[in-house]
Amino acid sequence: MERIRFGKSGLLVSRIAFGGIPIMRLSKNDAVRVVRECLDMGVNFIDTANAYLDSEEKIGAAIAGRKREELVIASKSGADDKKTFTAHLDNCLKMLGTDYVDIYQHHNISSREKQEAVFGPNGAFEGMMEAVKAGKVRFPGFSSHNVPTALNIMKTEHFFSVQLPYNFIDTEAEREAIPLARKLDMGFIAMKPLGGGLLDNAQLAFRFLGACEGIIPDPGIEKSAEMREIIAVITENNPLTPEDFARIEAFRAELGASWCHRCDYCQPCPQDIGISLVLGLKSSIKRMPVARAVSMTSESITRARTCIECHACESRCPYHLRIPELLKESVAWWDANVRV
Numbered sequence: 001m002e003r004i005r006f007g008k009s010g011l012l013v014s015r016i017a018f019g020g021i022p023i024m025r026l027s028k029n030d031a032v033r034v035v036r037e038c039l040d041m042g043v044n045f046i047d048t049a050n051a052y053l054d055s056e057e058k059i060g061a062a063i064a065g066r067k068r069e070e071l072v073i074a075s076k077s078g079a080d081d082k083k084t085f086t087a088h089l090d091n092c093l094k095m096l097g098t099d100y101v102d103i104y105q106h107h108n109i110s111s112r113e114k115q116e117a118v119f120g121p122n123g124a125f126e127g128m129m130e131a132v133k134a135g136k137v138r139f140p141g142f143s144s145h146n147v148p149t150a151l152n153i154m155k156t157e158h159f160f161s162v163q164l165p166y167n168f169i170d171t172e173a174e175r176e177a178i179p180l181a182r183k184l185d186m187g188f189i190a191m192k193p194l195g196g197g198l199l200d201n202a203q204l205a206f207r208f209l210g211a212c213e214g215i216i217p218d219p220g221i222e223k224s225a226e227m228r229e230i231i232a233v234i235t236e237n238n239p240l241t242p243e244d245f246a247r248i249e250a251f252r253a254e255l256g257a258s259w260c261h262r263c264d265y266c267q268p269c270p271q272d273i274g275i276s277l278v279l280g281l282k283s284s285i286k287r288m289p290v291a292r293a294v295s296m297t298s299e300s301i302t303r304a305r306t307c308i309e310c311h312a313c314e315s316r317c318p319y320h321l322r323i324p325e326l327l328k329e330s331v332a333w334w335d336a337n338v339r340v
């Protein structure tokens with residue numbers, strides 16, 4: 001498969017990355033088989049994270065015996081502090097069976113508080129700089145769900161890559177973040193190319209992304225057939241037609257009233273409710289092992305029950321979501337489908 005330059009890192013990466021979330025659901029043997037089949041299709045870019053349970057370990061088993069220099073491996077740590085960050089990175093290298101990771105990302109810096117912790121004294125960024133000096137990390141990067149926060153961090157020019165949600169229903173990144181990444185010559189990884197499970201039309205989703213030069217879609221892959229289909233779409237280079245744009249518009253209109261983009265602009269909540277987690281419940285359960293999604297969300301569901309309907313969040317939501325109402329719907333869905 002064609003390789004493209006990943007910004008100023010100079011890394012040459014396949015036009016599609018292998019997203020390592022869904023292999024958490026697979027047995028180790030199946031995960032190893034799926035990763036290897038995707039590598040054999042020409043994918044050389046793998047993205048995982050400390051937070052994805054045993055994903056790093058399964059990827060490590062899959063790449064054992066492969067030529068390390070032909071692979072571009074990205075992982076992430078969500079740590080705020082240097083000590084935890086370094087422990088995550090050392091574990092990552094051990095699980096992957098490698099001495100270095102090509103791109104290591106601060107995971108999900110989506111709020112000012114998180115940014116201050118990561119970049120503060122003894123923060124994770126100090127750990128990142130030490131790791132670069134020690135040769136454990138070639139190129140530092142970060143991921144975020146919040147475009148303004150990401151723009152602030154990009155402008156520090158400390159990073160070689162940025163990872164943000166980008167798909168045909170979540171296009172906020174194309175206004176400033178993608179142009180800034182191009183200007184700064186940073187690699188851009190498009191998180192949630194299928195809208196975090198909302199978009200089931202892979203043809204449309206990847207034709208949309210394929211038209212955006214230089215960005216690398218990072219779909220979570222559970223079956224090698226999914227990757228085969230995506231590669232066919234990307235390499236076919238079949239531009240979107242006016243009819244496709246009409247379908248996209250119709251889909252956006254249908255979702256517009258209730259879809260949470262997980263940007264967290266609605267925070268802080270006086271009841272400390274993880275609003276985006278609760279509103280994204282169904283898609284988390286679709287993407288992750290159910291036990292993992294349930295453990296991630298159950299505390300937020302408990303908190304969601306304490307919503308005092310102050311509506312402070314609603315005034316901050318750029319998508320004008322009826323948050324207290326949607327929280328109630330998510331809680332009701334949880335009670336009907338998940339709670340044991």
Ligand code: SF4
Pocket residue numbers: 268269270271272273275306307308309310311312313314323324
């Ligand atoms: S309406 Fe509910 S969710 Fe929104 S800020 Fe108030 S307490 Fe939090």
Ligand code: SF4
Pocket residue numbers: 259260261262263264265266267275276279316317318319320321323
């Ligand atoms: S409720 Fe609105 S502001 Fe909050 S995360 Fe979702 S889309 Fe963003």
